[in-house]
Amino acid sequence: MVKKLCRGTEKLYLALIFIFLYAPIATLIVMSFNESRFRGRWGGFSLKWYGSLFQNETIMNALGTTLILALLSALIATVFGTMVSFAISRMKALPKTILMSVTNIPMLNADIVTGISLMLLFIAIRYTMGFSSVLFAHITFNLPYVILSVMPRLRQLNTSAYEAALDLGASKAYAFWKVTLPDILPGVLTGFLLSFTMSLDDFVITHFTKGVGVDTLSTMIYTEQKKGIRPEIYALSTIMFATVFVLLLLYNRKKNHA
Numbered sequence: 001m002v003k004k005l006c007r008g009t010e011k012l013y014l015a016l017i018f019i020f021l022y023a024p025i026a027t028l029i030v031m032s033f034n035e036s037r038f039r040g041r042w043g044g045f046s047l048k049w050y051g052s053l054f055q056n057e058t059i060m061n062a063l064g065t066t067l068i069l070a071l072l073s074a075l076i077a078t079v080f081g082t083m084v085s086f087a088i089s090r091m092k093a094l095p096k097t098i099l100m101s102v103t104n105i106p107m108l109n110a111d112i113v114t115g116i117s118l119m120l121l122f123i124a125i126r127y128t129m130g131f132s133s134v135l136f137a138h139i140t141f142n143l144p145y146v147i148l149s150v151m152p153r154l155r156q157l158n159t160s161a162y163e164a165a166l167d168l169g170a171s172k173a174y175a176f177w178k179v180t181l182p183d184i185l186p187g188v189l190t191g192f193l194l195s196f197t198m199s200l201d202d203f204v205i206t207h208f209t210k211g212v213g214v215d216t217l218s219t220m221i222y223t224e225q226k227k228g229i230r231p232e233i234y235a236l237s238t239i240m241f242a243t244v245f246v247l248l249l250l251y252n253r254k255k256n257h258a
Helices: 002-032 046-052 057-087 093-108 111-124 131-155 161-167 172-201 206-211 215-225 229-256
Strands: none
Touching: 002 046, 002 229, 046 229, 057 093, 057 131, 057 172, 057 215, 057 229, 093 131, 111 131, 111 206, 131 172, 131 206, 206 215
């Protein structure tokens, strides 16, 4: 009897967690199909906000800037983060411990501290803030995610295969691409996806480091919330959620069949 009660409590607790997690998203999806512009009134099912979305130049420009920024910052951070991870892995215990501790600081630090610090740096060196300053800022806060994703794979790396490839006449670059990289690729991909997601979602650091005329989705929505969020944003958010959901399903299906 007690076991059944515990199981029932666990299921109820799990159901409440999922309700709190996904009820807001479900509300957003429903409102994206609402004919009425007002959230408190249902005007009937409609796809007009999806059609209006792709005709809205402001939102499309912000979306393009957000995707380009996230992709570039994630790629650059992944390349440099992987190189730094290799350098740290070859260090002695004390310097490695110090550098790993320093790497963890930006992740534990508040975003507002990082954003203001970078803003003050750009002002101090008289750098004109714009797209490039935001890109530099995003690369900076993405690097720790890449390093902390790649380092565990490097600790598990079997160097004997790499050394055997060198002994058989392979160059260091060829041995890296054919032997080492496939072994650490899961960590590299994890770091890239984390960086892409964090860059796509960031508001605080972007807000402090962007220049005039540069807007991402997060900064554009923040600016517009004073006069009301456009229903087109509900449609865009629904498309983004559906895209991520489908990709996760395909990834998990491929992983289960592997």
